[in-house]
Amino acid sequence: MIRAGQNPDVFIVNVFRNGPGGGNPAPVVLDASLMTAAAMRELAAHYGHESAFVLPGRDGCDLSLRFFVPNHEMEMCGHATLGTVWLLKHLGLHPGPELTIATLSGIVTARMTEEGPAISQPAGRCEPVDEPTAILDVLGLRTSDLEDFPVMNAMTSRTKTLVPVRSRAILDSITPDFSGISEVCGAIGSTGLYPFAIVDRATATLAARQFPKSSGYPEDAATGIAATALASGLRQLGVTSSTRVTVHQGDTMGRPSKIFVTFRNNQCWLSGHVELMEG
Structure with a gap:
């Protein structure tokens, strides 16, 4: 305590x-x-x-x-x-x-659950961002850095912008213009930019980074609501049909984190390890 x-x-x-x-x-x-x-x-x-x-x-x-x-x-x-x-x-x-x-x-x-606590989230929804140029610019990305599916706004509880990059190396190399993220997110109705890379399609394993709109810090080590938005968006696109998605986040910050998203019926469940920190 x-x-x-x-x-x-x-x-x-x-x-x-x-x-x-x-x-x-x-x-x-x-x-x-x-x-x-x-x-x-x-x-x-x-x-x-x-x-x-x-x-x-x-x-x-x-x-x-x-x-x-x-x-x-x-x-x-x-x-x-x-x-x-x-x-x-x-x-x-x-x-x-x-x-x-x-x-x-x-x-x-x-x-x-076996992995720790789990919480429900409603069925996700997503839609393509019509003109993602400003998003790419603020993240320092080129169109050639992207996977062959669209930049999307996706949400279960809060809207996150999913930016699919071709490799983990590209993801790790992103150096955003943090001064411009709030304006870009505001223009597209998003609470954060969530670039991600597919690590292993067979096991639905992903890596991601979260740059929030205006939280008071530049990057998040682990963002559960963004992970549920990501998993739901990829299922809607048909990129994965897996009922279990694993998202790795925080590695580039030296704070490795692992998030689980599991789909049951019309809900997704967010789960992961929790521990008490001593002061």
Whole structure:
């Protein structure tokens, strides 16, 4: 447990770690009922990570969650939700087999799996970006760097822009113009650019990087909601029909992470490893 001055007790969980230094940390406040939105955003800014705040349930749910990054509130955060679910189970606060969680993007169902906690996401949807020139320019890419399928806006909970590059080497070499990402994302209605490469088609293994629109940091080590958007978009395009997609992220940052997306019926489930970080 970590204390931040007069802030409430904060647990830091690390989500999606796939090796030393890997994963995406998330501060979690287990009782945020007395916190204002401004205090929540300040806490996220203090830690520099997406943060989750547990509130009493609404709409018949077991609990509600609010999410903040240093710059603003988010409707949904996949890794912070997974971290919260794991933490509640770890502490014995919600021992049942499933949890229902109210978020600004809708109701999420959570359960434990062999890989750790899993949360539901609605069926994804995607559409091509008609003119991706500005996207390529801000990422420093050429048309010849792309795979033979379109740049797309895709979403389950939040819209991400999927940029298919031909190789892992091209993906790793991307050096964005960070000053232009917010404007480009705003013009296409996206919350982040998500360039990716297919590592192994047979096993539906992908590598990706996330450059958020305006979170308060330039790159994300692991982005669960982007991974579900990516997996859903590739299925819609017919690039993969696999019911199980693995996304590697964070390697170029020295924070290797691994995200699992599994499809069952008309839903996708996001899952991955979670651990408690000590202060």
